[in-house]
Amino acid sequence: MNLLAYLTELFIDTFGITRPKPEQQRTANLVIGGFLLLFGIIVVGVMAFLILQISTGSHGN
Secondary structure, eight states: OHHHHHHHHHHHHHHTOOOOOGGGHHHHHHHHHHHHHHHHHHHHHHHHHHHHHHHHTOTTO
């Protein structure tokens, strides 16, 4: 959970969004962290798919 809290704080500092209230901190960590994790998984998946397509030579055929 510490990594998730760190990533959430980094996201809040980077994009300048309003900090959640202390009682909303856990929910904000889960929501923002979940979206960041989902985004990361999608990026890795797309990259893996593209690398696979290029390495097998099946693009455009």
